[in-house]
Every structure is written in structure tokens, then in C-alpha cells.
Amino acid sequence: MKYNFRYGWWEKIYYPELIRGFYITSRHFFSNLWKWITGRKGAYTYQYPEEKRPISPNFRGKHYLVLKEDGTPKCVACYMCATNCPAQCIHIVAGEDPNRPEEKYPVEFTIDISRCIFCGYCVEACPKDAIRMTYDYHLADYTREALLYKKEKLLHWIETELDKDQPLIGR
Amino acid sequence: MFLIVIIKILFVVGVLLTFAALLTWVERKQSAVTQDRVGANRVQILGIRALGLFHIITDALKMFIKEDYVPEKVNKFLHFIAPLFPFFSALAVFAVIPFGSPIKIGGRIVELSIARLDSGLIYLFALSSLAVLGPVIAGWASHEKYALLGGMRAAAQMISYEIALGVSIIGVIMVYNTLDISLIVEKQGELLFGFLPKWGIFVQPLAFLLFLPAIIAENKRIPFDLPEGESEIVAGYFTEYSAMRWGMFFLAEFVEVAVVAAVLTTLFFGGWQFPYLFDDGFHFFGVWHLPYWLIVIIRILTFFAKWIFGIWFLQQVRWTFPRFRYDQLMKLGWKIILPWGLINIALTAIVIMLING
Numbered sequence: 220m221k222y223n224f225r226y227g228w229w230e231k232i233y234y235p236e237l238i239r240g241f242y243i244t245s246r247h248f249f250s251n252l253w254k255w256i257t258g259r260k261g262a263y264t265y266q267y268p269e270e271k272r273p274i275s276p277n278f279r280g281k282h283y284l285v286l287k288e289d290g291t292p293k294c295v296a297c298y299m300c301a302t303n304c305p306a307q308c309i310h311i312v313a314g315e316d317p318n319r320p321e322e323k324y325p326v327e328f329t330i331d332i333s334r335c336i337f338c339g340y341c342v343e344a345c346p347k348d349a350i351r352m353t354y355d356y357h358l359a360d361y362t363r364e365a366l367l368y369k370k371e372k373l374l375h376w377i378e379t380e381l382d383k384d385q386p387l388i389g390r
Numbered sequence: 391m392f393l394i395v396i397i398k399i400l401f402v403v404g405v406l407l408t409f410a411a412l413l414t415w416v417e418r419k420q421s422a423v424t425q426d427r428v429g430a431n432r433v434q435i436l437g438i439r440a441l442g443l444f445h446i447i448t449d450a451l452k453m454f455i456k457e458d459y460v461p462e463k464v465n466k467f468l469h470f471i472a473p474l475f476p477f478f479s480a481l482a483v484f485a486v487i488p489f490g491s492p493i494k495i496g497g498r499i500v501e502l503s504i505a506r507l508d509s510g511l512i513y514l515f516a517l518s519s520l521a522v523l524g525p526v527i528a529g530w531a532s533h534e535k536y537a538l539l540g541g542m543r544a545a546a547q548m549i550s551y552e553i554a555l556g557v558s559i560i561g562v563i564m565v566y567n568t569l570d571i572s573l574i575v576e577k578q579g580e581l582l583f584g585f586l587p588k589w590g591i592f593v594q595p596l597a598f599l600l601f602l603p604a605i606i607a608e609n610k611r612i613p614f615d616l617p618e619g620e621s622e623i624v625a626g627y628f629t630e631y632s633a634m635r636w637g638m639f640f641l642a643e644f645v646e647v648a649v650v651a652a653v654l655t656t657l658f659f660g661g662w663q664f665p666y667l668f669d670d671g672f673h674f675f676g677v678w679h680l681p682y683w684l685i686v687i688i689r690i691l692t693f694f695a696k697w698i699f700g701i702w703f704l705q706q707v708r709w710t711f712p713r714f715r716y717d718q719l720m721k722l723g724w725k726i727i728l729p730w731g732l733i734n735i736a737l738t739a740i741v742i743m744l745i746n747g
């Protein structure tokens with residue numbers, strides 16, 4: 220930015236600079252119009268629900284809990300993720316399974332997705348690789364309660380709700 | 391004769407209102423295309439979006455259905471009549487604009503303008519200055535500080551630019567030596583040095599450069615929309631208006647855009663004159679004869695083409711330039727356009743003197 224810009228006579232007679240500005244906007248207008256007429260897209264807009272912007276496969280979106288082969292959660296309720304979470308939005312209740320006394324397991328595992336800042340620290344912290352993120356960013360819902368993702372949802376939503384049409388960069 | 395006038399009035403009002411309605415769409419789409427966006431396109435009827443044209447219908451519906459809220463302390467009568475002034479004056483101005491050359495029907499010559507007045511230009515300026523009553527009355531009647539500020543700004547701006555406008559147009563009157571707008575257009579069909587059409591922009595370029603900003607300021611559009619100035623005074627004079635009363639101001643603004651484009655076309659771009667097209671055909675390296683009805687059609691189409699270009703131009707100006715500051719606006723009106731207008735009058739007088747010997 221030039222703060223001490225002094226107007227010379229060229230700027231002071233207005234019209235040349237006005238014509239220059241007018242030329243720039245009309246150039247945009249006509250080149251975009253020509254693109255629309257010839258059936259191309261003359262705008263940078265993505266028409267969201269129909270047309271999605273390609274995102275990185277590493278995008279940090281909604282979480283899911285990884286299942287073991289026997290269909291139980293991999294999570295051992297160690298509280299590492301909850302401790303690490305800067306938004307303090309992970310709430311875990313640990314429990315013991317008498318059949319498998321060597322490990323705890325989460326009785327409840329809730330992520331308040333409306334408070335989550337998608338920093339990914341929970342994923343980093345987990346010693347068991349039990350929590351992961353997806354590229355899915357469709358969070359909107361009708362109630363606040365629906366945004367408290369419970370254990371069941373975190374374990375299974377990815378099987379049914381994951382947006383398979385989402386275009387990804389490089390894929 | 392009476393019937394013909396009625397038909398002409400219906401035609402002109404119909405065209406103007408259609409243009410005004412379409413302009414709400416043009417305003418959105420043109421700005422969108424200029425700014426690399428898509429623009430409003432969500433309304434669909436049976437899955438057809440038609441480039442967002444149905445937004446015109448939903449806009450109208452919305453304005454009719456919305457609550458027409460009138461604040462308690464406003465002057466009800468003035469508040470009611472204020473939106474009518476700009477609308478009425480914009481429609482009435484168009485009465486003197488010729489949109490085609492005269493046609494003969496059954497031995498009677500029919501002018502293709504609603505009224506051919508000897509003092510057409512004076513009528514035009516008289517009625518277009520009536521438009522200022524709308525904002526001023528609206529601002530006064532609203533009993534609200536922002537509305538009053540907007541109204542005062544509108545009054546100051548429009549009166550200043552009225553003078554600038556009048557002075558800048560005198561050169562044109564001198565060159566064509568008449569106030570009759572139809573005659574001005576007819577004279578613009580002549581050729582200068584045998585090749586250049588005698589359009590206003592060629593014989594009075596300085597007047598055009600002064601007239602253009604003045605008439606946009608008259609119109610209260612960006613870059614001169616200080617009476618609205620939503621970043622400073624909410625919405626200026628129509629702060630207290632809602633629903634269709636606000637819609638009247640809105641529509642009047644678009645009718646004004648159409649009328650301003652028509653005035654520019656008529657005074658500076660030769661109106662319905664097609665270059666080198668005379669009453670008996672083309673005069674271009676010899677004479678190419680054409681039947682008169684074809685010539686009339688070409689001329690009407692020419693007027694509409696120029697008119698639409700003018701509207702496009704005004705819209706593009708609206709989406710290009712930022713708003714002036716208030717002192718800059720006054721300075722431009724009084725210290726630049728007015729003196730240069732006077733200089734233009736003197737220059738024109740000298741040139742006419744020299745040519746006529």
C-alpha cells in the first residue's frame with residue numbers, strides 16, 4: 220500500500236482512470252458471459268449441494284471409532300484423547316468387561332461435535348489407533364442433541380452415512 | 391387519434407415496466423457475471439430454473455405478501471404519496487422520447503412518441519426534477535433521523551446536479567438549434583463532413599462527458615447513491631418503508647435507469663437513427679433503396695438496441711465504481727461539471743459563430 224500516494228493530473232482528470240476501471244469490469248463481464256454462452260462455467264462458484272468442491276483426502280472431518288475384527292471397539296478407554304482435547308468435548312465413561320479383565324472398554328463415548336474444533340489431537344494421542352477422522356464435513360442437524368455423537372453412532376455411522384460422492388483431490 | 395395515443399401510452403408503459411422488472415434480474419445477474427459469481431438461480435418451477443428469471447415473480451410475491459409496516463409517528467398521507475413521485479415522473483418523462491421515425495397510417499402521420507412537444511427538453515427536465523420530491527417528502531414524513539438525513543442529502547444532491555445537467559445540455563440545444571426532442575433526433579441523422587453521423591456524442595463530446603455523471607447523480611445510483619448510503623445512514627430516505635411501498639421506490643429506480651438510458655440514447659447516440667440510413671434507403675457508396683416500412687422497423691430496432699446498450703452501460707457503471715464521499719460529490723457538481731459546462735457553452739458558441747461566418 221502506498222499511503223502517500225499523490226494524484227497527478229492523469230488521475231485528477233478522472234476519465235482515463237474511470238475508463239480503465241470500466242474496462243476491467245467489462246472484460247470480466249464479457250469473458251465470463253462468453254464462457255456461459257459456450258457452455259462452460261464462468262464463475263468460481265461451486266453450487267454446493269449439487270456440486271462439491273474437491274477436498275484433500277487428509278481433510279479433518281467427522282470422527283469414527285475403529286472396530287476390532289470381533290466387532291467391539293478398539294478403544295481401551297485410556298482417556299488420552301479426552302485429556303488432550305483442547306475443546307474438552309470428549310466424554311468417556313470407562314467400564315470393565317469380566318470376560319476380558321486385561322483391558323477397560325468405553326461404556327459411553329461421546330463427542331460433542333458442535334464444540335469440536337477438528338484439530339485432530341485426539342487422533343494423534345490415541346495409543347491404540349482407535350479413533351480416526353474422515354473427510355466428511357456434513358455436520359448440520361436439527362437439534363443440539365443430535366450433535367452429541369454417541370458411541371453407537373461413532374462406531375457405525377461410517378458404514379451407512381459416509382458421503383461416497385465427495386470428490387477428493389488426487390483420487 | 392385518441393385511440394392511437396392510448397395505444398402508444400400502453401406500449402410505452404408496458405415496455406418500461408417490463409424493462410424495470412427485467413432489470414431486477416439484470417442487476418443481479420450482471421453483477422454476478424462481472425464478479426465471477428453465478429447469481430440468483432434457486433427458484434424453479436417444475437424443475438426449470440430459466441437462469442433465475444423466476445426470481446422476478448418471487449420478488450414481486452414477497453413484496454406483496456410482506457407486512458406493510460407504517461411506524462406510528464409518520465405523517466400518513468405524505469408517507470403514502472412519497473413513493474408515487476419518482477415513479478410518476480420517471481414514467482412521464484418518457485412521453486417525449488421518440489422511439490422510431492414517424493409512420494403513415496391511412497394518410498395520417500403518426501409520431502412514434504407519445505407527445506411531440508416544441509419544448510420537449512424543458513418538459514423532460516421539469517418532470518425529471520419532480521423526482522426529487524419523492525425522497526425529500528419520504529425523508530420528512532418518516533419522522534426519523536436517518537430518513538431525514540437521506541432526504542436532505544437527496545435534495546442537496548439533486549438540486550446541485552439539476553443545474554449541472556441543465557448547463558451541460560445547453561451546448562446540445564445550441565448545436566441542433568431546437569428544444570423539440572423529435573427534431574433533435576431527426577437532425578442527428580445528418581452527416582458531418584460527409585461520413586460521420588451528426589450524433590450528439592460527436593458534435594458535443596465535452597457535453598456528453600459532463601452530462602453522463604450528472605444524469606447518473608440525478609438518478610441516485612452508485613457511485614452517487616449518497617441519499618441511500620447504507621453504510622452511513624441505514625437506507626436513507628426509505629428507511630421507514632417496507633413491502634410494496636419500498637417496492638415502489640425500488641421499481642421507480644429501475645424505471646429511471648431505463649429512462650436515463652433512453653435520454654442518453656436520444657440526445658447523444660442518435661436516437662432511432664441508424665448510421666447512413668435515410669428515408670429512402672442506405673446512402674453508403676451509392677444509394678441502396680429500401681421500402682419505408684422496413685426502414686421504420688430497422689429504426690425501431692436500432693433505438694431498442696441502443697437503449698439496451700445504454701442500460702447495460704449504466705448497470706456496468708453501477709457495478710464498477712465506488713461511492714463518492716459527500717464533499718467530493720458536491721465538489722464534482724459545483725466546481726467541475728458546472729464551470730466546464732459554462733466553458734462548453736462558450737466554446738460551442740464560438741465554433742457556431744465561426745462556421746456560420
Ligand code: SF4
Nearest residue numbers: 304335336338339341
Ligand atoms: S479433533 Fe480436537 S477438538 Fe475435536 S475431539 Fe479431537 S481433540 Fe477434541
Ligand code: SF4
Nearest residue numbers: 294295297298300345
Ligand atoms: S485415546 Fe484412543 S484408546 Fe484412549 S480413550 Fe481415546 S480413543 Fe480410546
